[in-house]
Amino acid sequence: MVKQASLLSQLEAIVGADGVRRSDELSAFAVDGLTPQAAVAPSSYEQVAEVLRYAHTEGLAVIPHGGGTHMHIGNVPGRYDIGLSLLRLDQVVEHEPADLTVTCQAGITLDRLQRHLGQHGQLVPLGPAWGEEATIGGILAANASGPSRHAHGAPRDFTIGMKVVTADGRITKAGGRVVKNVAGYDLCKLYIGSLGTLGVIVEASFKLAPTAKVERTAVATFETPGQACAFAADLQRRGLTLRAVQLLNATAASAVELAQQGLCALVLDLAGTPQAVERSRREIGDLAQDAAADLRDEENAAKAWESRMRLGSTEEAYLLCKATALPTHLSALIESLETVDGPPHILALPAVGVLYASWPRLEDAEAAVGRLRTAVTAVDGSLVLERCPLDIKPRLDIFGDPPPSFDLMRRVKEQFDPKGVLSPGRQVGRL
Amino acid sequence: MPNSSLIRDLSRVVGRRWVLHEPEDLLVYEYDATIERGLPEAVVLPYNANQVSQVVRIARRHNAPVTARGAGTGLSGGAIPCDGGIVIVTSRMNRILEVDAGNRIAVVEPGVINQDITDAVAPHGLYFAPDPSSQKVCTIGGNVAENAGGPHCLRYGTTTNHVLGLEIVTPEGDLVWLGGKTADPPGYDLTGLVVGSEGTICIVTKVIVRLMDCPQSTVTLLAIFDEVDQASHAVSAIIGQGIVPAALEMMDRNTMRAVEEAVQAGYPPDAGAVLLIEVDGLEEETREQADSVRAVCEELGARELRIGFSAEDRERLWAGRKGALGALGRLAPSYYILDGVVPRSKLPAVLRGVYEACDSFGFQVANVFHAGDGNLHPNVMFDERVPGATQRVLDLGEVIMRLCVEAGGTITGEHGVGYEKRNYMSWIFSEDDLEVMAGVKLAFGATDLFNPGKIFPSSKGCGEVSSRMKAAIAKVGPDAYV
Amino acid sequence: MADNPPFSGPFAPSDADLSRCVHCGLCLESCPTYTETGLETESPRGRLYLIKAIAEERIEATPTVVGHLDLCLQCRNCEAVCPSGVPYGRIMEGARAELLANRPPLAWRLRALFLREVIARPRRMAAFATLLRLYRASGLRWLAERAPFLRERVILAPTISGPTFRARGVLARPRGEARGRVALLIGCIMPHAYGRVHEATVRVLARNGFEVVAPPHQACCGALNAHNGDRPTARALARRNIDAFLDAGVDAVVVNSAGCGSAMKEYGELLADDPDYAEKAKRFAGMVKDVTELLAELPLEAPTGRVEADVTFQDPCHLAHAQRITGAPRELLAAIPGLRLVEMAQPDRCCGSAGIYSLAHREMSLDLLDGKMREIAATGAEVIATANPGCMAQIEAGLRRHRRPGRVVHVVELLDEAYR
Numbered sequence A: 001m002v003k004q005a006s007l008l009s010q011l012e013a014i015v016g017a018d019g020v021r022r023s024d025e026l027s028a029f030a031v032d033g034l035t036p037q038a039a040v041a042p043s044s045y046e047q048v049a050e051v052l053r054y055a056h057t058e059g060l061a062v063i064p065h066g067g068g069t070h071m072h073i074g075n076v077p078g079r080y081d082i083g084l085s086l087l088r089l090d091q092v093v094e095h096e097p098a099d100l101t102v103t104c105q106a107g108i109t110l111d112r113l114q115r116h117l118g119q120h121g122q123l124v125p126l127g128p129a130w131g132e133e134a135t136i137g138g139i140l141a142a143n144a145s146g147p148s149r150h151a152h153g154a155p156r157d158f159t160i161g162m163k164v165v166t167a168d169g170r171i172t173k174a175g176g177r178v179v180k181n182v183a184g185y186d187l188c189k190l191y192i193g194s195l196g197t198l199g200v201i202v203e204a205s206f207k208l209a210p211t212a213k214v215e216r217t218a219v220a221t222f223e224t225p226g227q228a229c230a231f232a233a234d235l236q237r238r239g240l241t242l243r244a245v246q247l248l249n250a251t252a253a254s255a256v257e258l259a260q261q262g263l264c265a266l267v268l269d270l271a272g273t274p275q276a277v278e279r280s281r282r283e284i285g286d287l288a289q290d291a292a293a294d295l296r297d298e299e300n301a302a303k304a305w306e307s308r309m310r311l312g313s314t315e316e317a318y319l320l321c322k323a324t325a326l327p328t329h330l331s332a333l334i335e336s337l338e339t340v341d342g343p344p345h346i347l348a349l350p351a352v353g354v355l356y357a358s359w360p361r362l363e364d365a366e367a368a369v370g371r372l373r374t375a376v377t378a379v380d381g382s383l384v385l386e387r388c389p390l391d392i393k394p395r396l397d398i399f400g401d402p403p404p405s406f407d408l409m410r411r412v413k414e415q416f417d418p419k420g421v422l423s424p425g426r427q428v429g430r431l
Numbered sequence B: 001m002p003n004s005s006l007i008r009d010l011s012r013v014v015g016r017r018w019v020l021h022e023p024e025d026l027l028v029y030e031y032d033a034t035i036e037r038g039l040p041e042a043v044v045l046p047y048n049a050n051q052v053s054q055v056v057r058i059a060r061r062h063n064a065p066v067t068a069r070g071a072g073t074g075l076s077g078g079a080i081p082c083d084g085g086i087v088i089v090t091s092r093m094n095r096i097l098e099v100d101a102g103n104r105i106a107v108v109e110p111g112v113i114n115q116d117i118t119d120a121v122a123p124h125g126l127y128f129a130p131d132p133s134s135q136k137v138c139t140i141g142g143n144v145a146e147n148a149g150g151p152h153c154l155r156y157g158t159t160t161n162h163v164l165g166l167e168i169v170t171p172e173g174d175l176v177w178l179g180g181k182t183a184d185p186p187g188y189d190l191t192g193l194v195v196g197s198e199g200t201i202c203i204v205t206k207v208i209v210r211l212m213d214c215p216q217s218t219v220t221l222l223a224i225f226d227e228v229d230q231a232s233h234a235v236s237a238i239i240g241q242g243i244v245p246a247a248l249e250m251m252d253r254n255t256m257r258a259v260e261e262a263v264q265a266g267y268p269p270d271a272g273a274v275l276l277i278e279v280d281g282l283e284e285e286t287r288e289q290a291d292s293v294r295a296v297c298e299e300l301g302a303r304e305l306r307i308g309f310s311a312e313d314r315e316r317l318w319a320g321r322k323g324a325l326g327a328l329g330r331l332a333p334s335y336y337i338l339d340g341v342v343p344r345s346k347l348p349a350v351l352r353g354v355y356e357a358c359d360s361f362g363f364q365v366a367n368v369f370h371a372g373d374g375n376l377h378p379n380v381m382f383d384e385r386v387p388g389a390t391q392r393v394l395d396l397g398e399v400i401m402r403l404c405v406e407a408g409g410t411i412t413g414e415h416g417v418g419y420e421k422r423n424y425m426s427w428i429f430s431e432d433d434l435e436v437m438a439g440v441k442l443a444f445g446a447t448d449l450f451n452p453g454k455i456f457p458s459s460k461g462c463g464e465v466s467s468r469m470k471a472a473i474a475k476v477g478p479d480a481y482v
Numbered sequence C: 001m002a003d004n005p006p007f008s009g010p011f012a013p014s015d016a017d018l019s020r021c022v023h024c025g026l027c028l029e030s031c032p033t034y035t036e037t038g039l040e041t042e043s044p045r046g047r048l049y050l051i052k053a054i055a056e057e058r059i060e061a062t063p064t065v066v067g068h069l070d071l072c073l074q075c076r077n078c079e080a081v082c083p084s085g086v087p088y089g090r091i092m093e094g095a096r097a098e099l100l101a102n103r104p105p106l107a108w109r110l111r112a113l114f115l116r117e118v119i120a121r122p123r124r125m126a127a128f129a130t131l132l133r134l135y136r137a138s139g140l141r142w143l144a145e146r147a148p149f150l151r152e153r154v155i156l157a158p159t160i161s162g163p164t165f166r167a168r169g170v171l172a173r174p175r176g177e178a179r180g181r182v183a184l185l186i187g188c189i190m191p192h193a194y195g196r197v198h199e200a201t202v203r204v205l206a207r208n209g210f211e212v213v214a215p216p217h218q219a220c221c222g223a224l225n226a227h228n229g230d231r232p233t234a235r236a237l238a239r240r241n242i243d244a245f246l247d248a249g250v251d252a253v254v255v256n257s258a259g260c261g262s263a264m265k266e267y268g269e270l271l272a273d274d275p276d277y278a279e280k281a282k283r284f285a286g287m288v289k290d291v292t293e294l295l296a297e298l299p300l301e302a303p304t305g306r307v308e309a310d311v312t313f314q315d316p317c318h319l320a321h322a323q324r325i326t327g328a329p330r331e332l333l334a335a336i337p338g339l340r341l342v343e344m345a346q347p348d349r350c351c352g353s354a355g356i357y358s359l360a361h362r363e364m365s366l367d368l369l370d371g372k373m374r375e376i377a378a379t380g381a382e383v384i385a386t387a388n389p390g391c392m393a394q395i396e397a398g399l400r401r402h403r404r405p406g407r408v409v410h411v412v413e414l415l416d417e418a419y420r
């Protein structure tokens, strides 16, 4: 083990004095209560590589950081020596509007990237919470997605290339900058959602989407999640220009004032050409009438997603979990989660089959987690405890039982990071 | 030559009828749709995943490499057993096991034909989006292995965007599920890794595919331009308008000439290029978008626009495009189809470069390709009976691939690296990049068991490959350069 | 003759033809024998490759190799879908001819002998037909098709009932405005097995303004001989027909058997190297018309009657693939008042009849037939229309085999009914 003083001087030699964080800044790099010995913010890919080469030689554990908005996701790290901030790598590398692609550095925040693209009438169809702080690299590593995945898919669907620094400090490339590419293995898929355990993403290229000509939001309210899900399924079959469909259970809906007490809300984001949006809105209106659901337009389109942010913020969420199930099982899952020490706030994407549920406080968190797992297993879904009280977290695998392919995952981790340099222990099965 | 104990072991698993080893049986598994050739030692046609797993175990024991094969329509030599060994054919594993219309998924065996999935789910108003031009014959296993695309991948993505989970056989012979029916399974996205891995790390035995709702309305436009340049500028301009069509295809003059002879599509003989543009969605949306597309094309000098709303009219507009590849056979005894990608904005320049290169090599070229994706398919026409022509065509192919790479593109957009392009890999990937990829192979424990000789550059120089190709051609006689 | 290099004879598939196949595989799923077996050796691409390999002496024409070529139905579905225009039918006929000329397997020799010495000779054919007629009339067939061991073996044997069509010379004068004079091919098995179809054909043609003649010196078309590799016999028969029909001074030669029509349309190729006949053969081939083709080109006399029935149409391979005619029969059916056409899935997939294939490859033939019967059953149609005697017999056998009710007819028979 290296002494902290020599560690700092080594790191300073690599990233320069302004690249090394002061000791009073280290708490910002804490992960699940663990604070690193040092933290650096390199200003070039080469510096990132050198930091890793150094850590690799010395057997130090490195955890990459972006805006820090998703650092709660993952198991408690096994070891943690160096925090590696990518915030200084925050440039748009290449954006040719006619190509409808962009390449940017990993440390750029989502909002900044969107602002840049917005000037050209384009956007990257990512939309997770905390966009003003969340960085592209962090979003990819956490495989974070927002409601627009309903229409645009998840990050894996539009990420076309990456530069990644390997655990032993080599700058490597996966994919490319063109929208179609089958040369070699699709390593981007591996890095997305790897939680920083396979490599440090320093650059990414995306397929973009044009911004919609018109956007509108409508909110329908229902007595039960089942009714809301049935309505959503009906809408989807009609091929309307829906960009996002979000379902808030009664607790969540009333917290953000989207529905009266006791009703759940279905938030429908429409986006497209003017007449198509018009027609979709009309059809939704007719359907709502048939379903005897209350429907109104909502000016503040971001409101629903705001609830997702509240759902996940430290103050309000004692336990936050992400659960998945087949869309046809989603309402049953919501209903059974609502019986767990609740009521929880739940935000679901009914067509995708994903939901986020959070509990502001729990009597017995461990027992609750047990009940959640049972509920999810009953519908063949998955459960990830995205935020979890630190007193119980070390005892749990936040991902639950390892999947059937765990052995292959373990072997992949061993190949990519044999010395366990990168975010050790954070992935499923403590990889 | 046949290894009798290997044959015996295999027969015990799949039954004698489904282990082939006579010379004539092996011969017809030495090819796919490319010019590559390689004879297997034995061909097995397993009935289910369990048999595949046992076959893999036997292969391991006998130190015989295993190459999976679907329909053998691959365009990069993927299904050719370069190093001999066992070929596993999936044609008997062709059951659609489950259709869950409510959740828009289906579970199928790898030998299911792409089109059959769509046919099976059509009654539910659903379809399987990836639509390679070979979709009536190619298998989903082959699509997964190559990450196949097609005209409609511009808007809806390629195979990888439509596969949720896979059951695979590992090199140890274990059956393992990757991914699953629900979104975001925890852990690494191994499904995404296996899609496009060209059969080099595992054998796929079941596929969970995502289905899509059939669009309510579809409009097809055909825009005729005097010059290729105008058409390729129109491609960028349409995208620049904020429209991502479902499909955006281009055909140049030579292609049109061939098509005209074959199907009388009514293309003017002096036109330089046509664009075929399809938009789909709600009726209102498609009309609005069709209007914008029309305006863009006219502004960029389209001399004629045809538009189809009904299924029949649209089919008529597509007829030329669909028959194009076949029709090219009329222009020359052989053609060699290339597959490169460039950024859309570089299309005009790269296309000019392609024509110039072909001119300087003295070959005619016909371009028919997925313009919206920047995915070029130059078809070089030649006569293999002319001494040296084949080698010059291969050299020309290399020059064109270089053009794509220099423009910031890649060496394959949908056909795969396979055997043919493995030595171009080092143009776009460094030693380090390739080593990381090799790490994947090691992690799966596949090393040389599955489909050896594919994807990774050989230690030999490119000259080696070319002479191997020449040897292959000499052996089989001059014929296929699809 | 035994040790000639393979494929060096006059019928050898040409290099140019063989090298058109680029192994794209686009024909695979339309090949019935491939989809049944999943084997590349039983696919068009595989067979072409085997033929090429024999020609290049990479493999020998062993019985198993020949077996793969023999299992081909020659339905030519592959040819119809091949984008590269590979002339599959021509290649396969050439290959079979070469194989028959060089150390052929015994079964091939016997088959060729039978086709040449019985089927193609009207008198022997008539005697053979009488035997078959007896087989059915005596109740022997009824017994055999119910005997456990025999059932599978005899079900596809052709059955003969109804009066034989014996008329020759002028068969009918035009009714109404005269449109022209046409000659009818009588054929070998057709007059015995489906004399009623000839009668219907004659009436329908007359109704549409044609004088119909049957030149007395015409012969069997030779299709079966050619398919089975006996090119010399096929060529001899072709010459006879050319003489007989060209002498008759007709505007067209009408054929109501798709297999015969497709063979006759190819006389030009068959005799291309015959200095005396090459030109005549080409001219003759241009005159050949399938009866549905001819009728669909006319402003058809509107039927006065109705045929109230759900009808499904089976495309004969040699109409749909070899002659590329699929619209004409459907147009005729659509012109019949009351008739509802219910399409089956894959109507142009071979029923397994394929000339005498059903006898040579019973298992494959039955597999294909069973598939076809499932598709037919799914339509719920009570009438199955087609346009080729082989298909009619095969589907009739299928109905008996599956104990299903139903009536198998030629398209012109339905039209004929509608004119009554």
Ligand SMILES: Cc1cc2nc3c(=O)[nH]c(=O)nc-3n(C[C@H](O)[C@H](O)[C@H](O)COP(=O)(O)OP(=O)(O)OC[C@H]3O[C@@H](n4cnc5c(N)ncnc54)[C@H](O)[C@@H]3O)c2cc1C
Pocket (backbone or CB within 6 Å): B032, B033, B067, B068, B069, B070, B071, B072, B073, B074, B075, B077, B078, B079, B080, B090, B110, B131, B132, B133, B134, B137, B138, B139, B140, B141, B142, B143, B144, B145, B146, B147, B148, B149, B150, B151, B198, B199, B200, B202, B203, B204, B205, B325, B414, B415, B451, B482, C024, C025, C026
């Ligand atoms: C005329 C024509 C047009 C084409 N158009 C397109 C197009 O538009 N877009 C496109 O993307 N491609 C196209 N292709 C290429 C080809 O059809 C595709 O690559 C297709 O996906 C191959 O499928 P296949 O079943 O024929 O696979 P094969 O050729 O048999 O095999 C291809 C690869 O898949 C592997 N493989 C097969 N099955 C499995 C399995 N179960 N597990 C693991 N590996 C397996 C093989 O080892 C091999 O590496 C075209 C080809 C032709 C001939």
Ligand code: SF4
Pocket (backbone or CB within 6 Å): C020, C021, C022, C023, C024, C025, C026, C027, C028, C044, C045, C048, C078, C081, C082, C083, C084, C085, C086
């Ligand atoms: S016969 Fe035609 S369709 Fe079949 S493989 Fe050859 S070229 Fe392709």
Ligand code: SF4
Pocket (backbone or CB within 6 Å): C030, C031, C032, C033, C034, C042, C043, C044, C047, C071, C072, C073, C074, C075, C076, C077, C078, C079, C088
């Ligand atoms: S003729 Fe028919 S059976 Fe023979 S190869 Fe072609 S499609 Fe197959």
